[in-house]
Amino acid sequence: MNMVFKSHQLQSDNHAYIELSKETLKRQLSILFPVAGIIYLIIAFSYFVATSSLWLTSQALLGALLCQCLTSVNKRTDSPRILIWVFIVYTTTNCIHGFYTDGPNLLNNTIALTIPLLCFFTLRHQYAYWYSLLFGLYYVAMSADEYIQKHLQINEALQNISAYTMVLVMAYLLAQHRNEAINRVKVTAKKDFLTGQLNRKGLEEQYIHQAYRCNRYLKDLSLLLIDIDNLKDINDRYGLEVGDQVLIMVSQHLNQHLRVGDSLARMGSGEFCLLLPDTSQANAELNALKIIQDIKKWQLELECGKHLSVTVSIGLTLVEYQNFSLDYIKADSALLRAKNWGKDQIAIG
Numbered sequence: 513m514n515m516v517f518k519s520h521q522l523q524s525d526n527h528a529y530i531e532l533s534k535e536t537l538k539r540q541l542s543i544l545f546p547v548a549g550i551i552y553l554i555i556a557f558s559y560f561v562a563t564s565s566l567w568l569t570s571q572a573l574l575g576a577l578l579c580q581c582l583t584s585v586n587k588r589t590d591s592p593r594i595l596i597w598v599f600i601v602y603t604t605t606n607c608i609h610g611f612y613t614d615g616p617n618l619l620n621n622t623i624a625l626t627i628p629l630l631c632f633f634t635l636r637h638q639y640a641y642w643y644s645l646l647f648g649l650y651y652v653a654m655s656a657d658e659y660i661q662k663h664l665q666i667n668e669a670l671q672n673i674s675a676y677t678m679v680l681v682m683a684y685l686l687a688q689h690r691n692e693a694i695n696r697v698k699v700t701a702k703k704d705f706l707t708g709q710l711n712r713k714g715l716e717e718q719y720i721h722q723a724y725r726c727n728r729y730l731k732d733l734s735l736l737l738i739d740i741d742n743l744k745d746i747n748d749r750y751g752l753e754v755g756d757q758v759l760i761m762v763s764q765h766l767n768q769h770l771r772v773g774d775s776l777a778r779m780g781s782g783e784f785c786l787l788l789p790d791t792s793q794a795n796a797e798l799n800a801l802k803i804i805q806d807i808k809k810w811q812l813e814l815e816c817g818k819h820l821s822v823t824v825s826i827g828l829t830l831v832e833y834q835n836f837s838l839d840y841i842k843a844d845s846a847l848l849r850a851k852n853w854g855k856d857q858i859a860i861g
């Protein structure tokens with residue numbers, strides 16, 4: 513049977529980021545739900561002993577049961593985000609009900625204190641921040657109200673507020689740690705693993721920005737495709753490790769030709785792409801010529817003592833379409849001509 517894909521089904525996502533974010537969330541929830549379940553059990557026990565209220569005890573037991581269910585669903589589901597929302601809705605409702613019936617000085621506050629922690633842990637930073645802040649203000653206002661009505665001692669109110677602040681700060685630091693990890697993945701997902709230069713995804717972002725800017729201010733934007741000649745022969749003769757070292761060497765060489773604002777990326781195999789903003793075709797050609805001449809002066813010393821030098825071919829074009837794919841194809845056909853003419857030279861497309 514033939515498999516038919518629509519093009520939108522094959523969009524390339526940032527898989528590393530999605531995986532990490534989902535995995536992190538699942539792992540955090542696998543700790544959070546059982547811990548919250550234990551808190552609910554303690555609360556149920558204390559209600560039973562202190563107030564003998566069947567209603568409050570069963571409410572807390574229901575919370576513990578919910579945590580148990582969420583823990584097992586979390587092990588199987590692919591959408592952990594929904595679980596956290598179920599939990600937050602339940603805990604918030606429970607807590608607000610507790611505030612109205614008991615005031616903020618009873619054990620329900622323990623649940624209240626876990627909510628900002630949950631949010632910071634699991635949701636995106638900006639939502640969690642506003643949610644926690646609103647909740648905190650509500651909490652402080654309730655404490656103040658209780659204090660004014662003399663139901664709460666000043667030291668109890670201060671204890672509540674400082675406990676809340678501590679949880680808030682702790683949660684903020686934990687959330688920041690998580691966000692930093694995810695941001696690091698986002699950045700590395702736009703980089704080439706071998707050379708550390710941008711990859712195609714990273715370059716396309718630069719292209720969109722630069723093509724728009726140069727078009728708006730009527731400046732030239734040049735695009736160079738630089739391909740190492742005979743990389744396959746080098747791999748076959750000396751091994752992949754040497755091929756890798758050649759790639760790193762060429763990447764470092766190209767780095768030296770970068771001005772502020774230029775962008776360099778490795779597109780795959782032995783091919784690099786250089787974007788030169790505010791650069792006319794004539795100036796880009798001079799640049800390309802310099803790259804071709806200078807690269808020959810760089811040599812890789814192999815373990816056997818042999819010195820290996822490489823040449824590159826370059827396809828050059830002026831960006832004109834505001835569409836990376838079309839401009840790339842133009843530069844690529846120029847590169848193909850440079851290869852067909854005997855390599856180690858520039859062709860303009």
Ligand SMILES: Nc1nc2c(ncn2[C@@H]2O[C@H](COP(=O)(O)OP(=O)(O)OP(=O)(O)O)[C@@H](O)[C@H]2O)c(=O)[nH]1
Nearest residue numbers: 739740741742743744745747752755756781782851
């Ligand atoms: N060492 C190394 N080789 C790679 C890497 N990625 C791709 N290659 C190999 O690089 C070679 C590139 O070969 P081609 O682009 O087909 O051609 P070429 O030998 O460079 O010849 P011309 O481009 O015509 O000069 C292929 O054999 C790929 O398998 C890599 O990350 N490291």
